[in-house]
Amino acid sequence: MMSALIEELEEYYKDFLMQETGSLGSLYSDDVIFCDPLHRIEGLPALKSYFAGMSRGLTQCRFQFDDLPVVGEGSACLSWTMHYRHQSLKGGRPLQLRGCSLLRYTDKIHYHEDFYDMGAMVYEQVPVLGSCIGFIKSRMERN
Secondary structure, rough: OEEEEEEEHHHHOOOOOHOOOHHHHOOOEEEEEEEOOOOOOEEEHHHHHHHEEEEEEEEEEEEEEEOEEEEEEEEEEEEEEEEEEEEEHHHHHOEEEEEEEEEEEEOOOEEEEEEEHHHHOOHHHHHHHHHHHHHHHHHHHHH
16 A cells, blocks of 8 residues: 555656745655765755756656555655656757656655666767767667
């Protein structure tokens, strides 16, 4: 059974850009640790700042939760697809990224780690670099 906290988290991320960072305190503990492929953020104030900065340049960002979360005692794993548009990537066209989040919580989330392919999110969307990565991938697939 999915906890109310996980449901609230999914609701928050369904339209990420429309959310206020001030409401993160209802989801995350003051001493939260948030990790993604590039960052390790410690503390709720730092997480609020990170989310505010991450939103710059995005014109769309919403998360679609693909499957029922795998929930254990004080932990959950959620798979998702992020639908986003960024003014600097692919001319602002819609992009998608699949990933998953590992959560650890009691009454609030105290650990959140996102797993996704950073290359698919950013590097492959940059014009020249994306072409080079695509070429390398196609060569590797043939071997």
